Amino acid sequence: MDDSFIPRNVFGAPLQPCCFRPRTGFYRDGFCHTGPEDFGLHTVCAQVTEEFLAFSRSRGNDLSTPHPEAMFPGLKPGDRWCLCASRWKEALEAGCAPPVILAATHINTLLVIPRSVLEEHALLDEE
Numbered sequence: 001m002d003d004s005f006i007p008r009n010v011f012g013a014p015l016q017p018c019c020f021r022p023r024t025g026f027y028r029d030g031f032c033h034t035g036p037e038d039f040g041l042h043t044v045c046a047q048v049t050e051e052f053l054a055f056s057r058s059r060g061n062d063l064s065t066p067h068p069e070a071m072f073p074g075l076k077p078g079d080r081w082c083l084c085a086s087r088w089k090e091a092l093e094a095g096c097a098p099p100v101i102l103a104a105t106h107i108n109t110l111l112v113i114p115r116s117v118l119e120e121h122a123l124l125d126e127e
Contacts, residue, residue, distance in 0.1 A: 007031070007033055007106060007107075008106070008107040009102065009103050009104065009105055009106065009107060010102055010105050010106075010107055010109060010110060010115050010118060011102065011103070012107065013103070015031055015032065015033070015103075015104065015106055015107075016031075016101075016103040016104045017030045017031050017104060018030060018031060018032050018045035018080050018081070018082050018101060018104040019045075019079065019080035019081065022072075022073045022075070022079060022081070023071075024045075024080065024081045024082045025042065025082045026038040026040070026042040026082065028071065031082075031104070032044065032045045032082035032104060032105060032106045033106065034106055034108050040084040040086070040087075041084055041085045041086065041108060041109070041111075041112065042082045042083065042084055042085075043082065043084075043085050043105060043106035043108050043109040044082065044083045044084070044085050044088045044100060044105050044106075044109050044113070044118075045080060045081075045082055045083075045100065045101040045104035045105045046080065046081060046082075046083050046088060046097075046098040046099065046100050046101070047078060047079070047080050047098055047099050047101065047123055048063065048075050048076075048077060048078070048079050048080070048081055048083075048098050049077050049096070049098045049099075050077045051096040051098075052091055052096050052097070052098040053075060053076075053077065054096075055091050055094060055096045056087065056091070059087070059090070061087070063075045063081070064076070080101060080104075083098075085108075085109045085111070085112035085113055086112060088100075088113065089112055089113050092113075092117070092121070097121055098121075099121055099122065099123040100118050100121050100122055100123060101122075101123050102118060102119065102122050102123075105118065
């Protein structure tokens with residue numbers, strides 16, 4: 001079997017799901033998959049915090065407010081969500097990056113953020 005098309009995480013292993021409730025991902029499939037139309041590179045599986053949600057809101061991306069027309073329930077602290085790699089990096093530089101679930105973070109994230117940095121912010125109780 002050819003597994004060259006299986007999406008990979010930052011370890012090179014098969015990408016694990018990020019979250020199904022709420023259903024996350026650029027494709028809303030629960031995974032941090034990416035493709036040519038994902039200009040934002042929504043590849044970082046993070047467990048959002050109140051501090052990050054406030055930061056994102058201050059940057060013009062309110063992730064807390066529900067938008068039912070877009071099938072977006074709004075996030076609360078503790079929810080897992082596929083974040084744009086550049087937004088996570090921006091939050092890191094501002095001192096409020098949320099913890100990352102490495103097994104569910106797409107390998108393409110490494111184009112923007114070094115693995116060692118992600119590992120420093122890994123959620124310790126990953127499943």
